[in-house]
Amino acid sequence: MREPAFWHRPPSLLSRLLLPLGAVYGEITSNRMQKAGLEAGVPVICVGNYHLGGAGKTPTTLALIDLLRELGERPVVLSRGYGGRLHGPIGVDPARHTAADVGDEPLMMARRVPVVVARERSDGAAMARAQGASVIVMDDGFQNPALVKHASLIVIDSHRGVGNGCVFPAGPLRAPLPLQIARTDALIIVGDGEAAAGIAAQIAARGGPVLRARLRPDDGSIAALKGHRVSAFAGIGDPPRFFATLRASGIDVAKQQAFADHHPFTPIELARLAEDARREGLTLVTTEKDLARIGAAAATLGCAIASFAVTLDIEDPAPLRRLLLERLNQVHAARSARS
Template sequence: MREPRFWQARFSPSSLLLLPFAVIYGQIAAGRMQQDGIEAGVPVICVGNYHMGGAGKTPTTLALVELLRRLGETPVVLSRGYGGRLHGPIEVDPASHSAADVGDEPLMMSTRVPVVVARERIDGAALARARGASVIVMDDGFQNPALIKHLSLIVIDARRGLGNGRGFPAGPLRAPLRLQIERTDALVVIGDGHAADEIAARVTDQGGAVLRARLVPDAATLEALRGRRVLAFAGIGDPTKFFTTLRDGGVDVVTEGAFADHHAFTADEVQQLAAIAKRDQLTLVTTEKDLARLGAATSTLGADVMTLPVSLSFDDEATLRLLLLDRINKVRAKT
């Protein structure tokens, strides 16, 4: 979905008009979050958001996977498979599945780590464990009570924060903020800015950790793009961040194409992008997640589509490492 502009405006009439519905939604979400979950049989680490829309969950998930591997663990990612038609539980196969089957993020991640897609997370956890998972990394699902989470990492953008701070549909929050903060073990603040400072202070006050991190674009790709004129397009939570990353890397972004998060590109849209690129002699550049969603449609572009890979770098990885080891060891000590 495309985020309404009034989600960023606290005194918008549209937001104020929707406040009664936000109260009802918040009460339902709060009641659901407080339900009891079940043990998965292995440690469960959840990477989530307080709000709807993207803030960097996928890069955070992949960074956790790599850190867990260095700690000797065998992580498997568990996803609901947003945007995919398959309910699962099923292990994603990048050779045979499409984004329409399993969702763009699971498909993209499956080239780097085993990913299980399941609408019912309990069933997904069982399959992940059968596939040899020593640790399950949940991509989203912070507000879902089905599984007991042993460590919850919440991702927030330092520049965008939580918008107007109201609950859906008056704002982007998925549940009452106080309740979500109480269940936060660590807040991952990505990028530069101060929009998340107040939230970080509240997390610290209730005993949670605050981890600063930044998205690092692939240096070789940026070097290859310098000197070219680029048409950049993206259907992610914050396309502007992608365009800014390119420009900050010295890339000449001539034309931007911003689409809604998880946007399903039509044949006409793909052909229009190709036509503009050909007419203006531009190089097409998108995100890895968007390329996964384009799939076979890239063959109709008549031109190569480059992607800009990004990775998440933690300012204090040692603190995260200790946090992971502490929770994993505590879970295993009980079994």
């Protein structure tokens, strides 16, 4: 879905009119979040956010995978597979599956880490364990109570924050903010803005780590586009951030087009993008996630689509490393005591 503009403005008449619906939605999600979950048998680390839309969960998940591997763990990602038709549980195979099967984010991540897609997360956890997972990393699912989470890492964009602070549909929040903050173990703020300062102060007051991070463009992606005028397009949670990252990397963005998050590009749309780029002498560029969703259709356009890759760099990962070690050791020790 494309986020309404009023979600990211001060509370307006429209948001106030929707507050009663937001109260009902918030009550339902609050009650759901407080249900007891199942133990997965291995530590479960959740990467989520407070609101609908994008904040950088996928690059954060991949950065977390690297940290866990440094700690000697065997992580497997568990995803609901948003946008995919398969209910699972199924292990994602990039050579066999498409984004239409398993979703764009699982398909992209499966090139770097084992990924299990399952609508029922308890079934997915069982498959992850069967694949040898020593720790499960949940990509999203912070508000889902199916599994006991041993650590919940919340990702927030430093410029967008939580918008107007209202619960859907009056605003972008998935549940009332106080409940979500109370269940947050660490906060990762992406970017150098101050929109998340108030939330950061609350997390820090509770003793939770607050980490700053930045999206670092891949050197190879920058080199491939330097000297080219590009036509950029993206169907992610925050397309303007993608366009801004391109420009900040010295890329000449002559044209840009934003689509809704997880937008399913049609052959007609892709053909139009390719034809416009050819006519104006531009190079098409999009995100890794979008290119995963486009898949084999890119080869039929008669013009290449460049992928612009980014990596999440955490400024000081030491507090997060300490938190992970503490929670991992607690779960592993409990399992050893029971066996």
